[in-house]
Amino acid sequence: MKIQSTAIKPLKVINNGWLTGIEHQVSPHFSLRASDTVVELLVVHNISLPPAQFGGPYITDLFLGRLDASADEYLQAISHLKVSAHCLIRRDGQIIQYVSFNDNAWHAGVSSFKGREQCNEFSIGIELEGTDDIPYTDVQYLQLAALVAKLQASYSFISHNNIVGHCDIAPGRKTDPGEVFDWQHFKQCLRLNK
Numbered sequence: 001m002k003i004q005s006t007a008i009k010p011l012k013v014i015n016n017g018w019l020t021g022i023e024h025q026v027s028p029h030f031s032l033r034a035s036d037t038v039v040e041l042l043v044v045h046n047i048s049l050p051p052a053q054f055g056g057p058y059i060t061d062l063f064l065g066r067l068d069a070s071a072d073e074y075l076q077a078i079s080h081l082k083v084s085a086h087c088l089i090r091r092d093g094q095i096i097q098y099v100s101f102n103d104n105a106w107h108a109g110v111s112s113f114k115g116r117e118q119c120n121e122f123s124i125g126i127e128l129e130g131t132d133d134i135p136y137t138d139v140q141y142l143q144l145a146a147l148v149a150k151l152q153a154s155y156s157f158i159s160h161n162n163i164v165g166h167c168d169i170a171p172g173r174k175t176d177p178g179e180v181f182d183w184q185h186f187k188q189c190l191r192l193n194k
Contacts, residue, residue, distance in 0.1 A: 008093050008139060011146050014154045017100030019087070019147070027063045027098040029084035029106045033121065039101070040157035041113055041123035042148060045085060045166045046130040046176040050074040054091050054129055063088075063098045082106060085125040087147065093139035095147065101155065111169040113162075119169050124151060124158070132178025141182070145189035160190065 012021035033039075049058035050072045058075060061067045062083065069079035085107045088096045099105040107125030108118075116122065126144065130136050152158050165181065166174040 011150050017102030019097055022095045024097050025060050027084040028065055029082045030099040031104045033104055037122055038157050039155040040162055042158050042163045043123050043125045043166055044177045045127045047127045048131055052131050059088055085127040088127045089140050089143050090129045091137050093143045113169050132175050133180055135180050141186050141189045145193050149193035
């Protein structure tokens with residue numbers, strides 16, 4: 001099922017780690033990056049709360065540490081977690097930023113990339129509202145590609161080869177963004193943003 005977006009506006013600039021012109025919801029779940037850290041990895045995730053339900057407030061509530069555990073049995077099991085991502089791209093293409101790109105969001109957990117552990121320290125985490133088995137919307141691919149282009153302009157060490165799924169840095173533990181994520185289509189969208 002494809003969800004149409006309301007007119008997507010071109011993304012603006014990144015100013016002091018924050019993308020301007022979008023919604024900001026500042027998460028307490030982050031840590032400062034070391035001043036000499038080179039951000040070189042972008043990790044694509046998926047999330048829906050409760051699972052396979054879209055559009056509600058629960059993702060933001062989780063990232064802000066205010067999840068109402070009584071709202072759903074599944075939410076009870078995760079309400080204690082202290083997690084975040086830099087951004088969420090909703091099904092309709094809306095982007096919400098939770099953590100400055102200059103800081104560590106708590107998105108990767110136990111992870112490794114090219115022999116380096118603790119990927120949170122040198123990566124940016126982008127969540128797509130979705131599941132491993134429900135196709136993403138066209139507008140999500142377009143917004144992800146546009147966001148990556150902006151990020152690459154500010155963090156030049158994020159090459160196309162350093163854009164991976166959560167499953168790639170935490171194999172056996174994580175499966176997102178899932179088999180339905182169309183990497184080829186995403187790469188085509190990236191080429192359009194050059």
